[in-house]
Amino acid sequence: MLVLLPPSETKSDGGEGEPLDLGALSFPELTPVRLRLTEALRTLADDVPASIAALGLSERQVDEVERNAELFTSPTRPALERYTGVLYDALGAAGFTKAQRARAGRRLAVASALFGVVRAEDPIPAYRLSGGSVLPGVGGLRGVWRADLEKTLSTVDDLVVDLRSGAYATLADVPQAVTVRVVTEDAGGRRKSVSHFNKAAKGRLAAALAVAPREPGTVRTIISTARAAGLRVEKVGDRELELVID
Template sequence: MLVLLPPSETKSDGGDGDPLDLGALSFAELTPVRLRLTEALRTLADDVPASLRALDLSERQVEEVERNAELFTSPTRPALERYTGVLYDALGAEKFTRAQRARAGRRLAVASALFGVVRAEDPIPAYRLSGASVLPGIGGLRAVWRADLEKTLSTVDELVVDLRSGAYAALADVPHAVTVRVVTEGEGGRRKSVSHFNKAAKGRLAAALALAPREPGTVRTVVSAARAAGLRLEPVGKRELELVIDS
């Protein structure tokens, strides 16, 4: 099973890994696109005003540009530790035992505007680039990533559970993936999508799937693993699930 997580705008600082080595990342066939984007982003960092405009940042966020300037020299840390925020807090990887961490490393991957997709233990630096960014000389990232990333994800020969958010799902379609929608249930069983608790709910689901003693390989076993963790996950279509949370 491969659980595709969305990334986060916020990322932890530092790390104790060697500087970025694109060849050390999973899905090596994506290296040419990764090289093109990392070099473009690092070069863009030489022009701070242009970087702020392209990345939709304020002048108070200039440190994000500084991170991009150090893409090839700053220390790395595993992707599961690099990304932070509500979803990753709910995932709680820092509390995993060594055996649980190894299990999560095999099952979790993170969508990335800069790297396409990386596995949980892939060593990456701190950076700033979102799925909706438009880079000078490069353009929108969907056009950059779509062909290569779709080809890569289409060859994953195991169940894919897609928890990506809109901007990252737009970078590549994964037709065989199982998608998850977070909903609340009102009177008469009427359901509606939620945004406020979406990330936390997906983080808890990702943890349930990552830590399940037996790896889920079907929609039925995904639902069972979620329910064993106290989550209400229900199929609503052949490849669609709804995660029902309290309003």
């Protein structure tokens, strides 16, 4: 299976890996688009005011522009360690055993505005680019990514569990994927989507699927694996699940 995670705006610093090598990333067919975007983002970093405007940053976030200026020279680290924030805290990869980390490396991938999609162990630098950004001379990222990324994701042999949200879900459609909506349920059984606990809940679900000794390969086994981890997941459509939280 392939669990497709959303990225995070926040990313860890540093790393011990060699500088970015686009050819070393998974899904090498995406290299031409990756090269176009990384070069455009690096060039944009030469103009700090333009970078701040295009990336939706504040003056206090100029260090994010500096990260982009060093895209090809800064150290890398595995994607699973690069992305931070609520979802990745709940995922808890730092606490995985060696065997669990190996399973996570095979099962987890991260949607990325800059790289399209990367697997958990792919070495990437810190950068700043959001799914809704419009780069000068390039345009909106959906137009850049859609055709190539949809083709790549449509050829994934494994069952895809799509946990993306927002602008990242619009970069490419994955019609065959299983989608998950995080909801609450009131006393009358009425459900509504939640935003505040959405990321943490998805992180816990991703962790359960990533470390399970037996790989979940069907909707039924996704549900049973989640329930074994104490999560309430229910099927509401052929490929639609709801994760119910208190």
